[in-house]
Every structure is written in C-alpha cells, then in structure tokens.
Amino acid sequence: MKHHSVAAAALTLLFATATAAAGPGSLSAYSASGKSGQALPVIKETLVAPPDVPAAIHRDYPARVVVQLETKEVVKKIASGLNYDFWTFNGTVPGPLIRVREGDTVELHLRNDPSSHMTHNIDLHAVMGPGGGAAATMTPPGQESVFAFKAMRAGIYVYHCATPPVPMHIANGMYGMILVEPPQGLPPVAHEYYVMQGDFYTTTGYKYTGYTTGAHPTPLLAFDLQKMLKEQPTYVLFNGQEGSLIGDHALHAKVGDTVRLFVGDGGPNLTSSFHIIGQIFDDVQVEGGTLVNHNVQTTLIPPGGAVTVELKTLVPGTFLLVDHAITRAFMKGALGQLVVSGEPQPELYHKVSSGPAPADKAGAF
Numbered sequence: 623m624k625h626h627s628v629a630a631a632a633l634t635l636l637f638a639t640a641t642a643a644a645g646p647g648s649l650s651a652y653s654a655s656g657k658s659g660q661a662l663p664v665i666k667e668t669l670v671a672p673p674d675v676p677a678a679i680h681r682d683y684p685a686r687v688v689v690q691l692e693t694k695e696v697v698k699k700i701a702s703g704l705n706y707d708f709w710t711f712n713g714t715v716p717g718p719l720i721r722v723r724e725g726d727t728v729e730l731h732l733r734n735d736p737s738s739h740m741t742h743n744i745d746l747h748a749v750m751g752p753g754g755g756a757a758a759t760m761t762p763p764g765q766e767s768v769f770a771f772k773a774m775r776a777g778i779y780v781y782h783c784a785t786p787p788v789p790m791h792i793a794n795g796m797y798g799m800i801l802v803e804p805p806q807g808l809p810p811v812a813h814e815y816y817v818m819q820g821d822f823y824t825t826t827g828y829k830y831t832g833y834t835t836g837a838h839p840t841p842l843l844a845f846d847l848q849k850m851l852k853e854q855p856t857y858v859l860f861n862g863q864e865g866s867l868i869g870d871h872a873l874h875a876k877v878g879d880t881v882r883l884f885v886g887d888g889g890p891n892l893t894s895s896f897h898i899i900g901q902i903f904d905d906v907q908v909e910g911g912t913l914v915n916h917n918v919q920t921t922l923i924p925p926g927g928a929v930t931v932e933l934k935t936l937v938p939g940t941f942l943l944v945d946h947a948i949t950r951a952f953m954k955g956a957l958g959q960l961v962v963s964g965e966p967q968p969e970l971y972h973k974v975s976s977g978p979a980p981a982d983k984a985g986a987f
C-alpha cells in the first residue's frame with residue numbers, strides 16, 4: 623500500500639513537472655520513448671508539394687517525426703483563366719503527403735496563417751484518438767497547435783480539416799494524405815506519385831466565368847452551398863486544379879518501370895471510380911488496407927479513403943487518369959496524364975490499320 627502511494631505521488635510529481643516544463647505548443651516534457659524507455663531520435667519531416675512524395679524510409683527503428691503544417695487560404699487557379707479561394711494545408715491541394723514508419727511517434731505542429739479568416743484543425747485517419755486530432759488542433763488565425771500520436775497501423779490514410787462547417791472546409795481543398803510505411807518498408811519502385819480527387823462547388827457552370835474585382839482581375843469563382851447540399855459539383859478535379867496532371871505537369875515513366883500511385887479521395891461527397899485508360903493495375907492495396915487485389919481495371923475510392931496502386935508500364939504512350947464516372951473526366955475536369963517514354967513494343971501493341979478519315983466518308987451515306 624505504501625509502495626502504491628509512493629508510486630502515485632511520484633507520478634503526480636512527474637505530471638506536475640511535465641506540465642510546468644511544457645509551455646504553450648511544447649511537447650518536450652512528454653518526449654516519446656521506445657520500449658527501452660530511451661528517448662526516440664527526432665527527425666524533422668521534409669515535405670514536398672504534390673504530385674511528389676517524400677523519399678522512402680530506410681530506418682529500422684522508430685523515431686519521433688516532427689511534421690509542420692500550415693493552414694493557408696489562397697486564391698489560385700482552379701481551371702484555365704479562373705481562380706478559386708482555396709483553403710489549404712501548406713498552400714497546395716491536396717496538402718503534402720506525410721511519410722512515416724509504423725511505430726513512429728508523430729509530433730504534428732499545425733500553424734494557422736495570420737491572414738486566414740477561419741479557424742482550422744486537422745483530423746488524420748492514421749490517428750487512433752479523439753477526432754483523429756481535431757479537438758487538439760482547433761487553431762485560430764496566427765496561432766499554432768501541437769499534438770503527438772503513435773502511428774500504429776501501416777497504410778495510406780486521408781487527413782482533412784474538421785472545423786465546422788466541415789463539408790465546406792473540405793470542399794475548399796482542406797485534405798491530404800499520410801503514408802504509414804510497414805516496418806520493413808515498401809519495395810523500391812521507379813516512380814511514386816501522389817494524386818487526390820476532390821469535388822468543387824462553384825456558383826457558375828463548368829468553365830463559365832466568375833466575377834472580377836480590382837484585387838482579383840482574374841475571374842474568381844465563388845463557393846455554392848446549394849450545389850454542395852445537392853452533391854452536384856461544378857468541377858471534379860485531381861490535385862485541385864483542372865490540368866494539374868496534364869502537359870508540363872503530367873506524370874512520367876519509362877517503358878518497363880513500376881509506378882506506385884498513392885491515390886486518395888478528399889470528397890467531400892463523390893466516390894471515385896479511379897482508372898487509367900490503357901493500363902491494368904497489377905496491385906491495388908484496397909482501401910489502403912492489407913488486402914491486395916491484382917489485375918484491377920477500375921478501383922473505387924470513397925471520400926475519406928485512399929488506395930495504393932502499382933502498375934508496370936509496358937508500352938509507350940500517353941495514358942489518361944480518369945474518374946470512370948466519365949462525365950466527370952471529360953466535362954468536369956477529372957483528367958490527368960501518365961506519359962510513358964521508350965521504344966515501341968509491337969509484340970505487345972501495334973496498330974494494324976485504320977478506317978478511312980472522316981472526310982473520305984463524306985457522301986458515303
């Protein structure tokens with residue numbers, strides 16, 4: 623009994639000391655430790671903009687990974703000649719992909735840019751704790767919140783803002799993904815890319831112009847609440863912009879490469895029927911879990927869900943990433959390109975002949 627009391631007193635003292643030592647936004651007093659009780663090595667995560675991803679992890683030990691995200695409200699291009707007032711993590715849609723290893727402790731710093739109009743926070747689906755971190759990170763403009771969690775399950779997970787009205791924060795672009803690598807890491811591949819689909823609700827129709835002001839000479843599209851309530855988006859986009867993965871921004875590979883795509887759906891409402899025209903997915907990590915499906919043509923990705931897709935590029939050409947609810951691809955913007963370079967592979971694919979050109983057909987009917 624005496625021992626018990628002493629232990630309780632010691633715990634109380636430890637907690638009091640920790641509380642006193644930890645200033646606002648500081649977690650130093652709660653420094654995570656491994657099973658041995660030793661402090662974990664601290665690693666500052668280097669984040670990169672989509673469609674790129676941080677380098678693969680080669681550690682065989684857990685670390686305390688410090689991740690710094692900043693919520694920013696930015697006016698930028700949504701489609702050719704049209705801007706939108708996006709709400710973002712780190713200025714991009716989606717926010718940067720966070721990459722950690724199962725068993726790591728993630729110390730997540732969420733700063734809200736002083737010029738923001740809204741409070742923001744973050745709910746990471748890789749977190750097993752209240753709100754996925756949302757309650758711990760409700761952050762007014764100009765402030766910073768910090769919380770820590772142990773990444774206990776390998777997989778690819780969505781994160782998003784969960785500040786009311788939640789659907790509006792997500793519809794304005796506040797989502798991204800966190801990859802929790804298994805302890806043994808992922809097999810090396812030639813290319814890894816990061817793509818997220820989202821549905822956008824604007825007051826004008828697809829490619830109709832918005833309004834201009836002195837501050838915004840490029841037409842600005844406004845958010846349309848009624849369209850969101852009806853789940854009828856104006857735009858369905860990969861990486862928050864029509865053309866974000868087209869032309870100069872296309873994804874690239876060579877013949878014979880294995881390409882790994884981390885594909886998520888921020889929503890807020892539409893499920894993606896993700897497909898690449900002219901490819902078959904060799905492996906799909908279904909719903910980001912441990913089930914791996916093979917030889918898949920189209921995979922479903924629900925809002926708030928993600929998959930890892932791997933494919934081998936066997937033939938050169940331009941292959942279109944689409945939501946195969948195909949109106950969204952060709953009339954709402956959900957279109958990207960994977961450009962595969964290399965020698966033709968006629969034993970795998972070649973054109974034999976074409977019908978006459980349309981002009982030659984004139985008068986034939």
Ligand SMILES: [Cu+2]
Nearest residue numbers: 742783785791
């Ligand atoms: Cu928000």
